[in-house]
Structure formats: structure tokens, C-alpha cells
Amino acid sequence: MRWKTRRRVVDLTEKGLIVGILNVTPDSFSDGGQYLDIPLAVQHAIGMLQEGAEIIDIGGESTRPGAAKVTEEEELARVLPVIRALREASNCLISIDTSKAEVARQAIEAGADIVNDVTGLKGDVNMAKVCAQTDVGVIVMHMQGSPDTMQDQPVYEDVLREVRKYFEERYRTLTKLGVNPQCLCFDPGIGFGKTLDHNLQLLHGLSTLQVNNRPVMLGVSRKSMIGKVLGLEDAEDRDTGTVALTSMGRLAGAQLHRVHEIRRNYEAMRMAEAVLHNGEA
Template sequence: MTKNRLYLKSLTPDGKTGLCGIINVTPDSFSDGGRYNTIETAVAQARHLIAQGANMLDIGGESTRPGSHYVEVEEEIQRVVPVIEAIRKESDIVISVDTWKASVAQAALKAGADIVNDITGLLGDEEMAQVVAEASAGAILMFNPVMARPHHTSATIFPKFGFQDVFSAEELTRFATFDIVDLMWAFLDKSLAKAKEAGIERSQIMLDPGIGFGLTKRENLILLQHLHEIHQAGFPIFLGVSRKRFVVNILEDAGIEVDPETDLGYQNRDIASSHLTSIAASLGVEMLRVHDISYHKMATEIGDAIRLAQGAEDLTLRQYK
């Protein structure tokens, strides 16, 4: 039995940028590993994120950070499904499951998830596209640079994504000559073809430019410069920049405290990430995947206000007291 289709462009019907709160049910995620890896702590965090203004929650049971390790399917299911079921008992918030494994996605959708957030863009598991299509679920398709150029220096520190090699040796050789924007589209074109073949409607799809996955600092920034191309192709954008390494590096180069063991360093990572959120909101990015809703809520309000300026009240502001 299929769910009613969730049309992803309508997640924030007021036209404002939405915020997707991250809940990593893992012991080893790069930023919050081990903090929410019980049902009780995960559900408490879900309540907290919802109260802060999250439009959506992203539940993940496998870390994809550099140096992380493969999680067996059954273990991943045991991590995410009870949390999804518990959240669903008390909230109708939109839930995505962060997985590239079809069996995990199928179990999560049955438990109440609405969207599959696949960092392999439906290419890591041959069965994934069919699972999404049969459930009429939403799909977030990410450009995965690690898969498109596995031998690149920035990619070798990541785990292997997917059950099989997606690209031929000839394709990988050709990809090595592409600039990063062309490489993104070469990958996403293959993902979109996979989705179309399975019967997934375009209205069910968001695209993610894969910020932070096996990219150099320059490449991350260039992809952010070219977000408009995703809109021009007719797709909403799902963007994850929260606490990413290139953001931290920008602060480090400026001599700003970023040590996560200090309160100031931890806070600065979120403040810097929220500046990117404000820029993204001003560009019309539909959904931002973030760790701390409060900082990013303020950022989206500013970015959205700039983008939607023509609809703002023509108010004469009072003088400061």
C-alpha cells in the first residue's frame, strides 16, 4: 500500500526556506556521534528541534564522515526504525531517512518516514529506486564526488559508498578531466535517469550538491556559487553545510576560534554555518540540513526577508531608544 505523494516543493508552502534538523542515531558521527543513539535521547532531540522551528527531521543510522565504517543493514534498521516509530507516535513532522540501502529505506518508510535521503543518488543499491517509487516517497538525490572520483585525494579518506561500482573505468578516467560543476551534473543526470526509469516523479525529487563529500575547499565554494543551476533544471535544493570542514577551515584561516572542545569554538562553527544558511535562503534554497535550529532559524528569516522583499510591509521604522 502506497502513501499519498509528498510534493517536495510544498514542504514550506509560504515560500520560505525550511530547516531540516539532524538526528544521528550513531556512535561516531563527526559532530554529535553518541549523543542521540538511544530512543529516549533521539526523541528528546526531535522534540527540541521541532520546538525550535524545524520543518523536517533527518534520521541517520550510519555515519558517512571521513574514516567511518560500513554498518550492516540489520543494525542500521535497528538504529533508525524504533526512533522513527517513536517520533511518529507524537508528531506528524516530515521525516527523511538518511540511508543508501534499500532494505533500510523500506523499513524506515514502513515505520513512518516520508523521504529517502540517499547520498548515493539511488546508485548505491540497485533496489533503492524501486523502493522509493513503490512507496510514492520523496527522494533526495545527492551528488557524491567520492563515487565519481574515488581516487581523488579528497575522496580516499571517506568510506566506500554503494554495493557495487557505479561507473566504468572509462567513465572515471573521463570524469577526472571535468570541472566540479560538470562532474556534479554527470552524476546527477545518471541519478535522475535511474529515478525516471523506476517511475519516480520529478515532483518527488530534491537535489543535493554534495557539499563536504570528497571536495576541496575551492570546489565546495564553487558548487555553492552554482546552486542556481539546480533551480534552472527545475528541482528544489536540499543543502547541507552545517559544521562542514571547509567552513571550519575558513574560520581557522581568519584566526577565529573553532576548537569544538571549547564553548566558543563549538558556537562559532554554528554561527559560521548559519551565515551560509542566510545566503542560501536569500537564493531561494528550499531546505537546509542543520544541527542547531535556533541559529539557522534567525539566518533564514534574514535571507528570506531579502529574497521576498517585494512582499514586505512598507513600514517606517522607529528610532532606537
């Protein structure tokens, strides 16, 4: 399995990747306000790379439930200086976490290699065109509703079937719009318009969600579902639960794991891969 990004093609046949989260926002649920200073943000990114991350996912607008919308100008002002500074410091893969086409375009010009869009490229009519023209890696996430409404009583008849059907539709539509199929990656959107039961069903059936041999990214780091299961109110206390899901998710076929805490998730992923590939030629 190969995944094409703007900078290079990544071979995911045997080894997955850790995606380090870098939020340059004041209001993200876990690390909001911690990395608004550019040198501090870059230092944190380099630290994540040294611990095993291979992609740094930079976001300038919180997508937590109920988060306030951010203007295009404000989002650009937050992310572009960090992308430029990190690109000068490292040849790592950089992902821009945005649903705005113009933010994606300018982020790519500044050095980003991947677009991570929580709306599945539905939030901005120009996003597919930007991604197709620049040949970046594209992470297509499933979300029911929008961040300000997504947790208002989400309902599915069969969440696994519906998420897979959404991936299949997105694959057909985006490739028709010119997006290279080798650039696509899919994310089931744990916590985005799903109840705890929906999230657990998706995790249980994760191995059934792969479409057209495209990679799957799992983003569960420190999310409220872990807090609900383990009775943990503070997001920072949910890292052990995250590690457990990273290991399980890798065994179930997820190739990318988007996390806050790197080292333990990297080690869990590599141990899962040792089990996964034991005895294979």
C-alpha cells in the same frame, strides 16, 4: 515549487524548510554517541521541531570521511525504534538517511516520509524501486567516490558543470524507473568528494544547480570547510559559519537546509526570505 513527500506535499515557492539532523550513531563527526538512547533522541527531535525544524533526518550510519560501514541489521536496530517513537509523538516529516533499500523500506513502514541517500540512489540497485513504490520524497545527493575514499584527492574539470550534469542524469534515470519527478530534491553534497575550493565553487554557483524546477537541499552544518576557512577545529564552534551559509544559500535558491543547530539557522533563513521576496507581488 511543490515537493511531494509520502505524508504531504510541501509548498516551497516562498518559504524554505529547516531539516534537523538526528544521528543515532556512535561515530558521526559532530554529535556521534549523543542520541543513542531512544527517549533522549525523541526529546532532541521534538526540541528541534519546537525551534523551527519541519523535517527530522534520522541516520544510523555515519558518512563522515573514513567512516566504518554498518551492517543492514545494525542500521535497522538503530533507526527503527527512533522512527517509531517519533512518529507516535509527532506528525512531522521524517527523513531516513540511508543508502540501503531494505533500511529505507522498513523505515518507511515505520513512518518515514523521505529517503535521503548520499549515493544518489546508486548504492543499492533496489533503492529506486522502493522509492517509486512508496511515493516518498527523495533527496538525491552528489558524491564523488564513497565515504571511505571520497576525500582521497577528488578531481573535477568543472565541478559546477559536473554536479549539474549529474543531477540532470539522475532526474532522467530515476523518473524512467518510476520515481515521481515531484518527489525529487537534489543536494550538491558539500564535503562529499570535494576539496575546499570545490565546495566554495559550488556555494558560489549554487543558483545554477536547480534542475527541472526541483528543490535543492544544502547540507553544510559544522563541516570541516567552515573550520578550514575560519580556523576552527571543534565542530560545535562552526555554528556561526553555518548560519552565514544558510542565509547565503537561501538567497541563492536552496529551499532546504540540513543543520544541527536549529533556531539561528531558522531565523537566518526567514530573514533571507524577507530580502528575497521584498517588492514581489
